[in-house]
Amino acid sequence: MNVLDRLVVVVLAGGSGTRLWPRSRQALPKQFLDLTGQGTMLQETLRRLAPLAPPDRILVITNADYVDLVRDQVPELPPDHVVGEPLPRGTAAAVGLGAVLARHLRPDAIMASVHADHLILRPDRLRAALVASAEVADRGHLVTLGIKPTYPHTGLGYVEQGEALPSTSDGHQVFRVVKFTEKPNLSTAERFVADGRHSWNSGLFTWRVDRILAEFAAHMPELYAGLQVIAASLGTPEADATLQRVFPTLPHQTIDYGIMERAQDVAVLPVDIGWTDIGSWATLLEVLDGDSHGNVIRGDGTALTIDTHNSLIYTVAGRLVAAIGVKDLVIVDCDDALLICPKDRAQDVRRVVEELQRSGREAYLR
Amino acid sequence: MNVLDRLVVVVLAGGSGTRLWPRSRQALPKQFLDLTGQGTMLQETLRRLAPLAPPDRILVITNADYVDLVRDQVPELPPDHVVGEPLPRGTAAAVGLGAVLARHLRPDAIMASVHADHLILRPDRLRAALVASAEVADRGHLVTLGIKPTYPHTGLGYVEQGEALPSTSDGHQVFRVVKFTEKPNLSTAERFVADGRHSWNSGLFTWRVDRILAEFAAHMPELYAGLQVIAASLGTPEADATLQRVFPTLPHQTIDYGIMERAQDVAVLPVDIGWTDIGSWATLLEVLDGDSHGNVIRGDGTALTIDTHNSLIYTVAGRLVAAIGVKDLVIVDCDDALLICPKDRAQDVRRVVEELQRSGREAYLR
Numbered sequence: 156m157n158v159l160d161r162l163v164v165v166v167l168a169g170g171s172g173t174r175l176w177p178r179s180r181q182a183l184p185k186q187f188l189d190l191t192g193q194g195t196m197l198q199e200t201l202r203r204l205a206p207l208a209p210p211d212r213i214l215v216i217t218n219a220d221y222v223d224l225v226r227d228q229v230p231e232l233p234p235d236h237v238v239g240e241p242l243p244r245g246t247a248a249a250v251g252l253g254a255v256l257a258r259h260l261r262p263d264a265i266m267a268s269v270h271a272d273h274l275i276l277r278p279d280r281l282r283a284a285l286v287a288s289a290e291v292a293d294r295g296h297l298v299t300l301g302i303k304p305t306y307p308h309t310g311l312g313y314v315e316q317g318e319a320l321p322s323t324s325d326g327h328q329v330f331r332v333v334k335f336t337e338k339p340n341l342s343t344a345e346r347f348v349a350d351g352r353h354s355w356n357s358g359l360f361t362w363r364v365d366r367i368l369a370e371f372a373a374h375m376p377e378l379y380a381g382l383q384v385i386a387a388s389l390g391t392p393e394a395d396a397t398l399q400r401v402f403p404t405l406p407h408q409t410i411d412y413g414i415m416e417r418a419q420d421v422a423v424l425p426v427d428i429g430w431t432d433i434g435s436w437a438t439l440l441e442v443l444d445g446d447s448h449g450n451v452i453r454g455d456g457t458a459l460t461i462d463t464h465n466s467l468i469y470t471v472a473g474r475l476v477a478a479i480g481v482k483d484l485v486i487v488d489c490d491d492a493l494l495i496c497p498k499d500r501a502q503d504v505r506r507v508v509e510e511l512q513r514s515g516r517e518a519y520l521r
Numbered sequence: 522m523n524v525l526d527r528l529v530v531v532v533l534a535g536g537s538g539t540r541l542w543p544r545s546r547q548a549l550p551k552q553f554l555d556l557t558g559q560g561t562m563l564q565e566t567l568r569r570l571a572p573l574a575p576p577d578r579i580l581v582i583t584n585a586d587y588v589d590l591v592r593d594q595v596p597e598l599p600p601d602h603v604v605g606e607p608l609p610r611g612t613a614a615a616v617g618l619g620a621v622l623a624r625h626l627r628p629d630a631i632m633a634s635v636h637a638d639h640l641i642l643r644p645d646r647l648r649a650a651l652v653a654s655a656e657v658a659d660r661g662h663l664v665t666l667g668i669k670p671t672y673p674h675t676g677l678g679y680v681e682q683g684e685a686l687p688s689t690s691d692g693h694q695v696f697r698v699v700k701f702t703e704k705p706n707l708s709t710a711e712r713f714v715a716d717g718r719h720s721w722n723s724g725l726f727t728w729r730v731d732r733i734l735a736e737f738a739a740h741m742p743e744l745y746a747g748l749q750v751i752a753a754s755l756g757t758p759e760a761d762a763t764l765q766r767v768f769p770t771l772p773h774q775t776i777d778y779g780i781m782e783r784a785q786d787v788a789v790l791p792v793d794i795g796w797t798d799i800g801s802w803a804t805l806l807e808v809l810d811g812d813s814h815g816n817v818i819r820g821d822g823t824a825l826t827i828d829t830h831n832s833l834i835y836t837v838a839g840r841l842v843a844a845i846g847v848k849d850l851v852i853v854d855c856d857d858a859l860l861i862c863p864k865d866r867a868q869d870v871r872r873v874v875e876e877l878q879r880s881g882r883e884a885y886l887r
Binding site for chain 2: 177457459461462473474475476477478479480481484486488491492493494495496497499500503504506507510511516519
């Protein structure tokens, strides 16, 4: 039997960041935005996974507030495959919920956990890597896809590889993980980038559901107990009420800290899939295709550029953005707000968000 | 009798430029915009003249399309003091119409002709200069207020002064005008600025109506004949029909070329009134009061600036402009369009306008 027949994809779509303000809002976070002009992040995520698993083996875990939004954006999924967390409890609880739901779909499931708000420029390589990772997962490993670091990013986790494990049947190399390090300081990050033994932790995981649940039992027993209560209710009329009651009581933790840093038999499968978590608007300027002047122009409105170079312009329906003589600038327009900053200041969008909160102008964040 | 009792102010409010796009539109040109936060250019123009003449001695000549707009913005004027040109025929026809209307108000009128779209930072000095110019005009001179040139502007006309004429009773110096030069080339402009004998032609004129009409008779006889027909109809039921019929047939010419360059007894009264014709958005950044970072922020919306310096930001009601780390930038937001350019490229707004015309997107110009 092909391991792929057992693959259940769990898409985590509950995030609510502010790094892409003013487009990203509390009511419409990044995963629900069309940033590329080819569909929302969520839609693109599901589209690239479609060749690997049919809709009835895909689950989306999101915030309860976003359930309707997800069902609207991906109507091909069975409605009960879109599950809302009553309250956000971190990625450990989300992954654990995904695991019990996947096990309910099929007890021998191999689960791939992916994020709905990551950009992947080489979806064919992602699919190949997931197929390979399912093979490794079937051997009993918890597999993380490792991204070759291109610079000393201090906002990501790093995975250190140790001894080589047997390659997959399609030739992917696999290594035992020695250590996870969350968000290192700059000098540590520089050392990690230089040593060739570290990957960025993409948050893309593959494992057998029995294996990940065993790790929950071992390292997060309280969370595991709650998951067992939820699991017992699945398929009964009490399922939703149980989720509503139990989920908010689960410990709040990340999957990295709660499980991956402590688990047995963790493996890393280095990949080159054009991955980015879109840390700021500047990322989109780097990775999306630009025009002959290096401008990345997206959106439903009109842009008119004169002597404008290497700039990111998002337009909104019914409005015109005219830029003359600008360079390396981020211009993000939306219905009620506009952001303008040099690309190397794009991370300071958080300061705008803080100032809006501080000054009671949350309307521009909702 | 005080010459001021004979002063009739004619405000020219028919312009329709594109240099302040996207705020300035065909339906709402510069004179009708609130650029300073203290009222529209037209309202500011009338406010600064109010101490000199009561509303029944103020006339506004505008395009027929803007008559209602003028009456809305300056309800204190008698409605029949707002006169619409059926078609724009240049400043000679507008001034000539103003002269016959002023003569109809009082045959011994001293007429001051001012533009509704100029910014004047020292209104007290303007008023003093107009009082002085009325005294000079009463002697029979056509008086132009001369602006001391601060740089070799090639887009303005220059007035060369000759012999000194008797100063006014309040001590203003007055000179006979030797020559008008329209829009000189750069080297000529540089020479003019250096020689101390040239002023910018502000377009602010004062004269007795009998004197200016005599000059029309001498130098633009065809226009004068048309004005006489219009003048004869004033106060009769045929007045409006006559204006509608005759005005479009008048020669199309500027007052500078048609009259001032050829007239007798032209005098210049040098003034220091903080005058600017607002040639571009950059002008506003130069002349309006900024915040402690040199930012000039105006408009009915919200601006949020972080590490932003020496930039011009116009906001629009209901929208937020957030700028991070920008410098010397012009950001003009409005309901349907947004302009972004470095301040030293503000004159290239005309290229945006041309491109919108060329590409059939005139909706953004209307």
